[in-house]
Amino acid sequence: MASVSPIRGTMIETSELRRTFKTRKAQIEAVAGVDLHVGTGEIFGFLGPNGAGKTTTLRMLATLITPTSGTATVAGVDLRRQPQLVRERIGYVPQGGSTDPAETGRGELVLQGRLYGMDAAAARARATQVLAALDLEPAADRPTATYSGGMRRRLDVGLGIVHRPQVLFLDEPTTGLDPQARARMWDEIRGLREQGTTVFLTTHYLEEADALADRLAIIDHGRIVAEGTADALKRQVAGDVITLGVDGDREAVLATVRDQAFVREASTEDELIRLYVDQGETAVPQILRILDGAGLAARTITLARPSLDDVFLRQTGRSLREEPAA
């Protein structure tokens, strides 16, 4: 057996990863030089509008298409030199399902285990384990055609983890699921991380990247436009926004707060004063104290956080929410 020592630290590393597609008319650069770093044991979110290059990148990392150029290491293995070894170490859940409607959930899981090299008894035992873990036991011996969308998606995830991969790739894991099934799927994905599995998921849902990903990268037109934790990315935008409603001496209030060190920028319009601060949750009590000390008062105070959409907006000049549904 080829032996590669277990990985500490880095699960996925890419450098200048590139993929071009030739059509009759033109050459399309779907992924235009992507550098990614995914740590072991984290949930990494890959966010971007449809057609941005998310799925192409994922399919390259999962050995389904070969990169045009660039390098990548997945689970300690050189992707371009030893794709077969990469396949043994990763799990992949394609967008839009992966099961035969006539086959049972158990049948699919047993076959999948066998394809990963387990003997029949081990594959059956493992299938039973996975069915239990994903709450699919009652439906285990029914054809997957009878499953609900959420159940089928959980089975897809089960097929991806049958062989206990080091990293699981999920392509749009909750697209098309109702809110309840989506929340359920989020729990399953968090559960995987708790067990130590690295999860790499693509999504075009801002809330999903925000709620689920430890770190994320935003891709647009085949390039990474931002990478980091959701909080760090949002902080880069402009900090938080505090809005004060003032009855009396607006100018006095403005003059008092604008000179504070934590206020980056202040503006006023009508009865409102808008402050851009680095950390809203600590700035709010400070502002109240300062106004109190100066004998001034605010009638209302609101704190707003920039969203990942603000991050996307700032990096690309477009809102991700304006993307038409796929």
Place this chain on the structure above:
Amino acid sequence: MNATVLVPDTSPMLTRNPAMRLIRDTWLIFHRSLWLTIRQPVWIIFGMMLPLLYLFLFGPLLEGATQAAGTGTNAFNWFIPGLLIQIAIFGTAFGGFGLIAELRSGVIERMRVTPMSRSAMLLGRSLRDVVILMFQAMLLIVLAIPLGLDVDAAGVVVVLGMLALIGLVTAPLSYAAALILKSEDAFAPLVNSIAMPLLLLSGILLPMALAPDWLQFLSSLNPLTHTVDAARALFNGQWGDPEIAIGVGITTVLAVASVWLASRVFARANA
């Protein structure tokens, strides 16, 4: 989730010998696809409809034609070999339809990410088609006996082997075409436009001896003509007929070439 279940681990023991891997994975895919087909037998039944109609509604018409062409055998001994080869071609040439459905459901993509043998994806399905073909062929032969079919038992065994080889020519090509085209709309016309001329030019429905010279010449270029002639000789126990060696030889060469070519398509990284 259950704490003991999803802990990442090194992969289970894998068969790293490529030949063992190929045999093992071929068996796994064969087993799965045959089982799924048996559970939904509508396609097998549908596939048998046309040959049975030919057997009962067309076969009896042939007595005069076979005598006029001087074939020297009874109508069913002449007709059934051609009908069997028709099943072999049409029964397996549309196998690609199933693969397109599997492409659409994501099953193929899921399997391509596993370390399984790519050739096994092709061979497992092709062997399933051959097994179903064997079942259909034997059924047809048994049903034709009361109508007057009178065959050489050893000949039948060799004919079945040759039919299996024909299946191994057509099925892999069908799967390769499906993998490339990925759409039923393109796939069905392609298969029909190849299979129909081949069948008509092979002298399956009426003796080629009745045809004008140019048509007989075209027919002699068709490899199927030789397999049909070989099957007829085998059914009649005419073991000295050189067409037997020619037909079996051509079919064997084509089967090897077809499996090789289709395996290459399946192994291609981005297919």
